[in-house]
Amino acid sequence: MIKFENTENLTGVSITGDYYDFDNLADAFHKITVDEYSEKNSQYAEMSLRVLGVCYDIRHAYQGDREVILLDNNMDDEKMKYHSVITTTKNVYYKCNILYTEMLYTTIALNELIKLRMKELSKKKYLYEIPYDKNVIWDDTIASIRNFQAEFAKCVKEFLTERSYNMWLKYMNHENYIFTMYHQYLDILSIEYINMTKEKRLKGFTKISKRIAEFDNDDEYTYIKKSIDEAAKSYNCHRSEIRLRDMEYPECIVW
Numbered sequence: 001m002i003k004f005e006n007t008e009n010l011t012g013v014s015i016t017g018d019y020y021d022f023d024n025l026a027d028a029f030h031k032i033t034v035d036e037y038s039e040k041n042s043q044y045a046e047m048s049l050r051v052l053g054v055c056y057d058i059r060h061a062y063q064g065d066r067e068v069i070l071l072d073n074n075m076d077d078e079k080m081k082y083h084s085v086i087t088t089t090k091n092v093y094y095k096c097n098i099l100y101t102e103m104l105y106t107t108i109a110l111n112e113l114i115k116l117r118m119k120e121l122s123k124k125k126y127l128y129e130i131p132y133d134k135n136v137i138w139d140d141t142i143a144s145i146r147n148f149q150a151e152f153a154k155c156v157k158e159f160l161t162e163r164s165y166n167m168w169l170k171y172m173n174h175e176n177y178i179f180t181m182y183h184q185y186l187d188i189l190s191i192e193y194i195n196m197t198k199e200k201r202l203k204g205f206t207k208i209s210k211r212i213a214e215f216d217n218d219d220e221y222t223y224i225k226k227s228i229d230e231a232a233k234s235y236n237c238h239r240s241e242i243r244l245r246d247m248e249y250p251e252c253i254v255w
Contacts, residue, residue, distance in 0.1 A: 004151040006158060007255035009198045010205075012099040013155050014255075015058065016069070022062035022094055028144035029055035032113045041116060046240060047109050047179040050186075054098055054106050061096035069093050097255050100201075101190040104212050107149050108178045114142055156205075164206050171206070171213040178215075182228055184244050185221050186212065194253060 002017040002025060017025070033048035033055075034041045060066055070090040080086055098106075122133035130136060153172075157165050189208060193201065215221045224244075232239040 002148065002151060004155045006155045007097060009254060010100065010159065010201045011194065011253060011255045012097050013103060013152060014095055014097050015061070016093050016095045017062075018091065018093055019062050022058050025144055025148060026055050026059045026062075028141045028148075029058070031141045032110070032117055032145055034113075034116075044113065044116060044179050046183070047181070048113065050183055051106050051109050051113070054102060057096045057098060061094040064094070066097075067095040069095055097253075099190055099194070099253070100205075101186065101193050101208065101212065103152055104172075104209055105178070105181075105186055107152060107172055108176065108213055110145050110149060111173065112178055114145060117142060159202060160205065168206055168209055171209050174213065176213060176216075178213075181215050182221070182225050182239060184228060184242065184247070185215060185218075185224050187247055187249075188220075188224070188244070191247060191249060194250060 002015055002021045005014045005016070007014055029052060033051055034044040036045045036049055038045060057066065069092075071093055073089060073091040075087060075089045117139070118130045118133070118136045121135040121139060122130045124130055124133060136142070153169070156168060160168060189211060193208060196204070211218050211221075228239050228242045231242045235242070
């Protein structure tokens with residue numbers, strides 16, 4: 001089972017799991033997202049690509065490209081003697097860090113992708129019928145993704161007051177059109193978040209969550225969107241190809 005922990009400075013979360021935990025999670029991510037070359041549900045493709053950025057780190061973690069840790073598995077000499085086996089007393093786990101702003105976006109985006117999967121599995125029109133459809137209720141992909149979201153929510157709950165946490169849950173789960181977000185805006189928020197102190201992150205966490213969840217009500221987003229549209233038209237390219245000046249992620253992030 002995957003485990004989430006807040007990083008020391010609340011820059012993000014650490015995700016830990018064994019090979020099979022991460023392999024199953026990566027598989028669920030790929031099943032629930034929409035391929036960028038797919039003609040069906042193409043409006044979700046750009047959002048899916050951003051979500052797969054989190055999956056990229058998870059995949060590289062269990063390939064051994066991130067952190068590897070050894071944890072006790074409760075095996076000792078007496079158990080080995082009883083079972084007539086000789087085995088290790090440690091299990092190998094893999095670990096990767098994900099930036100908080102990316103996790104906030106991904107959590108909301110996964111809600112939209114879960115709705116899409118439920119509709120496609122059930123073939124039903126009415127929302128109230130869908131969650132209990134026989135093809136939906138025990139779908140292992142949705143279950144894996146919901147577990148991922150639930151473990152992340154536990155981390156948030158650790159440092160928010162009960163009132164703030166309830167407000168945060170509201171932001172994360174209200175109806176929105178997150179698949180229309182211009183991702184340059186998320187990059188700006190991410191870089192701002194990286195440059196904050198731990199104290200400012202604690203104080204402004206619900207605010208930045210709201211800015212991501214309700215991006216289309218943010219004046220800064222409106223300005224950025226307009227600027228990107230104008231630039232894309234000027235350069236005759238897709239809006240996703242526009243790069244904002246001085247918006248580079250630091251090479252080293254203090255987690």
